[in-house]
Amino acid sequence: MAKMIAFNEDARRGLERGMNTLADAVKVTLGPISTELSAMSKPVETKEQISATASISAADSTIGEMIAEAMDKVGKEGVITVEESNTFGLELELTEGMRFDKGYISPYMVTDTERMEAVMEDAYVLICNSKIANIKDLVPILEKVMQSGKPLAIIAEDIEGEALATLVVNKIRGTFRSVAVKAPGFGDRRKAMLQDIAILTGGTVISEEVGLKLEAATLDLLGKARKVVVTKDETTIVEGAGDDEMIKGRVNQIRAEIEKTDSDYDREKLQERLAKLAGGVAVIKAGAATEVELKERKHRIEDAVRNAKAAVEEGIVSGGGVALLQASKKAFEKLKLTGDEATGAKIVELAVEAPLKQIAMNAGLEGGVVVEKVRNIEAGHGLNAATGEYVDMIKAGIIDPAKVTRSALQNAASIAALFLTTEAVIADKPEPKPAAPAAPGGDMDF
Known part of the structure; x- marks a missing residue:
C-alpha cells in the first residue's frame, strides 16, 4: 500500500x-x-475465533489451536513465549504464578538433584534491594526464620562472600533450607520488579532508601508463598500471600503506565510485568527436522501469537x-x-x-x-x-x-x-549479475 x-x-x-x-x-x-x-x-468471544485468526497467520491450524489453548489458560494479558525445542512437533507448557529469568546463585542449594531444582514449600520470601555480603546483617532475620521452621527464599541485588557461604554450609549440613536468587532486571526496572514480587507475596522491599535495614528486619516484612521453585535459569513463585486488592491496584498502575509510554521496548517490559501479576506464562516449544525449518516455524508462531493478541484487543x-x-x-x-x-x-x-x-x-x-x-x-x-x-x-x-x-x-x-516529502533517497546500487560461463568446448570446431 x-x-x-x-x-x-x-x-x-x-x-x-x-x-x-x-x-x-x-x-x-x-x-x-x-x-x-x-x-x-x-469482538473475539470464543476460543474458535482466536484459533481461526492464529491459523490464518501461521498457515497452520495446529499452531492456531495451540495458541488459542495457551490464551485460554493464561488470559488475554498473559505472556505467551515461543522457544525452540530439540524434539519434533509442538508442545505447550503452562506456568502458574510469577516466573522471572534468574536462577539460584549456588548449585549447592538444590533440593531435587534429579531435576536440579531448589524447591521451597510454604516458604518465607526475603526481598532486598541491595547486595548482601556481611553475615552479621543477615543473622538476625535468619534466626527468626529458623525458629519458625520454614525455608527461606532470598531475592536480592546479589548475595556473596560470607553471607552466601553461611547459607550454603547450613543447607549442606541440613540445619536450614534456603535458596538465594539475584533480583531480575536492572536499575529502575529492578526496583519495580522487586516491588511487584513484594506485593504478590505480601512482603516489603527492604531498602535503605525507605529507611529499612536488613539487620533490623522482622518476619512481618517478609513475603510468603506456597511454593518457590528455582532452577539454574529461572525462579517461579506459586501462590504468593499478597492482598488481592493491593495486587489489583498494582495491576491497574502498570496498565496506566502502558497507556502513557511511547517506547515499544518499555511497553513490552511493562506488559511482561503485567502478565506476571495478572495472568500467567505459557511457553510454546516448537521443533522441526532442520535448523532452517525450525527458525521459519518459530517466526510464524510468533507472528500468529501477535495477531491473536491483536484480535483480542480490538476485535476481528x-x-x-x-x-x-x-x-x-x-x-x-x-x-x-x-x-x-x-x-x-x-x-x-x-x-x-x-x-x-x-x-x-x-x-x-x-x-x-x-x-x-x-x-x-x-x-x-x-x-x-x-x-x-x-x-x-x-x-x-x-x-x-x-x-x-x-x-x-x-x-x-x-x-x-x-x-x-523527501527531496532525495540514497539507495544501494544493485551489482550487475556476472555473465554465465561459456559452455566447455564452445570455441572448438567439429
Missing part, C-alpha cells in the same frame, strides 16, 4: 505542480477509515482485503473534499485495493474485476481465494485482526508521506 500511495501517478504529478500539502492530504483520510474499521470489528474484521476496501468506500462516501485533499483521498482509495487485487491475482483471477464486485456486494462478503466463491468472510473463518488492518494502513500512509 505504501508503494501504491508514494509512487502513484497522481502523487507524482501533484508534487511536480508544487502540491506540497499532498502528504497531509493523504493523512486526512486515515481517521475516517479507521473509524469505519472500528465500527465493523466484532473480514479478511482477504475486504474490510479495508469496504471501510474506505463508506468513509469516502461521507467525506466532502476538494483540491489537494480530494487528490490525496483518490490516491488512498486506489491504494486500499492493493491487498485484494494481489490475492485475486495469486488465485489466477482478474484483480480489477474482483475489486469492483467486492466493493458492491453485501458488507462483510468477499472472495474466498481457495474456492473462487464469494462468501461471508467471518462465517467462513477468513478474518483479520482489526488492529493489524488499521496499523497496516497507518504505517503505509506514514511511509508514503515520508517519501512524498
Whole structure:
C-alpha cells in the first residue's frame, strides 16, 4: 500500500505542480477509515475465533489451536513465549504464578538433584534491594526464620562472600533450607520488579532508601508463598500471600503506565510485568527436522501469537482485503473534499485495493474485476481465494485482526508521506549479475 500511495501517478504529478500539502492530504483520510474499521470489528468471544485468526497467520491450524489453548489458560494479558525445542512437533507448557529469568546463585542449594531444582514449600520470601555480603546483617532475620521452621527464599541485588557461604554450609549440613536468587532486571526496572514480587507475596522491599535495614528486619516484612521453585535459569513463585486488592491496584498502575509510554521496548517490559501479576506464562516449544525449518516455524508462531493478541484487543474484521476496501468506500462516501485533499483521498482509495487485487491475482483471477464486485456486494462478503466463491468472510473463518488492518494502513500512509516529502533517497546500487560461463568446448570446431 505504501508503494501504491508514494509512487502513484497522481502523487507524482501533484508534487511536480508544487502540491506540497499532498502528504497531509493523504493523512486526512486515515481517521475516517479507521473509524469505519472500528465500527465493523466484532469482538473475539470464543476460543474458535482466536484459533481461526492464529491459523490464518501461521498457515497452520495446529499452531492456531495451540495458541488459542495457551490464551485460554493464561488470559488475554498473559505472556505467551515461543522457544525452540530439540524434539519434533509442538508442545505447550503452562506456568502458574510469577516466573522471572534468574536462577539460584549456588548449585549447592538444590533440593531435587534429579531435576536440579531448589524447591521451597510454604516458604518465607526475603526481598532486598541491595547486595548482601556481611553475615552479621543477615543473622538476625535468619534466626527468626529458623525458629519458625520454614525455608527461606532470598531475592536480592546479589548475595556473596560470607553471607552466601553461611547459607550454603547450613543447607549442606541440613540445619536450614534456603535458596538465594539475584533480583531480575536492572536499575529502575529492578526496583519495580522487586516491588511487584513484594506485593504478590505480601512482603516489603527492604531498602535503605525507605529507611529499612536488613539487620533490623522482622518476619512481618517478609513475603510468603506456597511454593518457590528455582532452577539454574529461572525462579517461579506459586501462590504468593499478597492482598488481592493491593495486587489489583498494582495491576491497574502498570496498565496506566502502558497507556502513557511511547517506547515499544518499555511497553513490552511493562506488559511482561503485567502478565506476571495478572495472568500467567505459557511457553510454546516448537521443533522441526532442520535448523532452517525450525527458525521459519518459530517466526510464524510468533507472528500468529501477535495477531491473536491483536484480535483480542480490538476485535476481528473480514479478511482477504475486504474490510479495508469496504471501510474506505463508506468513509469516502461521507467525506466532502476538494483540491489537494480530494487528490490525496483518490490516491488512498486506489491504494486500499492493493491487498485484494494481489490475492485475486495469486488465485489466477482478474484483480480489477474482483475489486469492483467486492466493493458492491453485501458488507462483510468477499472472495474466498481457495474456492473462487464469494462468501461471508467471518462465517467462513477468513478474518483479520482489526488492529493489524488499521496499523497496516497507518504505517503505509506514514511511509508514503515520508517519501512524498523527501527531496532525495540514497539507495544501494544493485551489482550487475556476472555473465554465465561459456559452455566447455564452445570455441572448438567439429
